Amino acid sequence: MPKLELLPAVDVRDGQAVRLVHGESGSETSYGSPLDAALAWQSAGAEWLHLVDLDAAFGTGDNRDVISEVTGAMDIKVELSGGIRDDASLEAALATGCRRVNLGTAALESPEWVAKVIAEHGDRIAVGLDVRGTTLRGRGWTRDGGDLYETLARLDAEGCARYVVTDIAKDGTLEGPNLGLLRDVCAVTDRPVVASGGVSSLDDLRAISLLVPEGVEGAIVGKALYAKAFTLEEALKAVAV
C-alpha cells in the first residue's frame, strides 16, 4: 500500500504566513515569514509544500513575489493555490516552477476554460473542492458554487487528474478531518484525493492513512504544525509504511 503523502501548508496573506479559521478573512493568526516556514518543512523532510496565495483567493491583491520566491527556493514539489482563474494567472503560477496548481473558483465559474486547461496541462491541474455540507464554495470560500457531486461528475468526465477536498467547517479548527466526506468522495471517483482541513493529531493522520486504499493520496496539514501539536518529522513517521 502506498504511504499517505503529507503536504505542509503555507498560506500567505499580506506577505505573512497565516492560518485562518474556516477560511474566513479577518481570522488570521500570523506565523511570520512564509519562506522560513517553507524551508523549515523542507528541512524536516517534506516531499511536498502546499502554498496558498490568500489575497489572490479573496481578491484583495496578491503575493506573487513571495510565492515566486518561496517556490524558487524549494527543492521539493510545490502545489500552488489561490486566485488561479484565467490564462494569465495560470501561466504565472506554472512559471514559478510549481509541480501543480489547484483551481477552485474557476472550476465553478468558468467550466469551459477549466476543461481546456485540464486537456492542456494534465496532472499539473488539480481542482480544489471546498465544501460546506455538499455545497461548493468559491471566491475565497465566500460564495456558493453548486453541488459537490454534480461538479465532480463533470470534472471526472473532463479528465481532471486529482481533487483537493476541504471541509470548510473543519479548516483551521484543529477539530479533526471529515473522514466521512473523504470516503464519500472516494466512492464516486477513481481519481486521487488530497484531504485538507482540520488535522489536529497524529491519530488524525493515521485515520486518513487508512483511506489510502479507497483513494486518498495525501493530506494537507496547516494549523496543527504551526500550533506545534506535533512536528512534521513525527507526522512523516506516523504515516510511513
Ligand SMILES: O=C(O)c1ccccc1NCC(=O)[C@H](O)[C@H](O)COP(=O)(O)O
Ligand atoms: O486554498 C485556497 O484557495 C483557500 C482559499 C480561501 C481560504 C483558504 C484557502 N486554503 C486553505 C488551505 O489550503 C489550508 O492551508 C489547508 O486547508 C490546511 O488546513 P488546516 O490543516 O486545518 O490548517
